[in-house]
Amino acid sequence: MSETLTAEIQRTGLSYVNGVILVLMAGVFWSSMGLGIRMIEAANVWQILFYRSIALASFLFVIIAFRSGFRPVATIRRAGIAGAIGGAGLVIAFAGGIYAIQTTSVANAMFLFASAPFLAAFLGWIILRESVRRATWIAMIVALLGILVMVVNGISAGRMAGNLSAILSAMGFAIFTIALRWGRLEDMLPAVFMGGIFAIATSALVCWGRDYGFTISANDIVIVLSLGVFQVGLGLTVFTIGSRVVPAAELALLSMTEVLLGPFWVWLFLGETADFYTLAGGTVLMLAIAGNALSGLRRKPVPVI
Secondary structure (H helix, E strand, C coil): CCHHHHHHHHHHCCCHHHHHHHHHHHHHHHCCHHHHHHCCCCCCHHHHHHHHHHHHHHHHHHHHHHHCCCCHHHHHHHCHHHHHHHHHHHHHHHHHHHHHHHHCCHHHHHHHHCCHHHHHHHHHHHHCCCCCCHHHHHHHHHHHHHHHHHHHHHHHHCCHHHHHHHHHHHHHHHHHHHHHHHHCCCCCHHHHHHHHHHHHHHHHHHHHHCCCCCCCCHHHHHHHHHHHHHHHHHHHHHHHHHCCCCCHHHHHHHCCHHHHHHHHHHHHHHCCCCCHHHHHHHHHHHHHHHHHHHHHHHHCCCCCC
């Protein structure tokens, strides 16, 4: 474990094990997205994003106010450029994720979301000059093969837009992850709040400019607001807290509970299944992730603090 993370553990009192549990919980919260979007009756991606972001930003403002001694504005301003970049990345992740689930299978979208750790590693190598292990490079190549299987099949199945949106969403989350590391701020929850505010503004402009309107059914509003508070708000809150004491290379891997549980919920409650190519490509991708994680554990045993 790096000296920076060790110092953070000592300063916050949050152990590595507790951090891991929080990141795993984040994946569980995020996994409800597919089921929630599938239960939407008529709202489109921008209407969903608008109301979900209002719920998210309101929830996070209360959390930030409470944790900052009721000085939320000053705390949000301290996030600075890193917070704004992270927030912008989340807008991409939010919009791309919603559209992907609306236009392709939940399993296909979730597996493609799983490319986020490799995108984050690649961005970290370019932007932060972080070293990337040989095993991770190999895993990236294997993961790319799995992604290609799903994307190429998506072309013939008419799901190309959904597949590309899922990859774009993964890129947005990778940008957020890199911003967390680059900023090295005491509290990155303001970046999530900024993401909510940016998403409100962006979706409102689209809804107004394209005449979608802001009226949606009672069923849709309840589901969307619940997704904002529980699926996104709580998920990103516990992920952000846990990320302070867990090495970046492990963060996205631990949160992959989202990928495993997301398709399970829609199968259990709605009977939605995945086709052969989705399962084949997704299996290759998950094997790449697991292989990279296991190789990392063999190189550097996880300390229990």
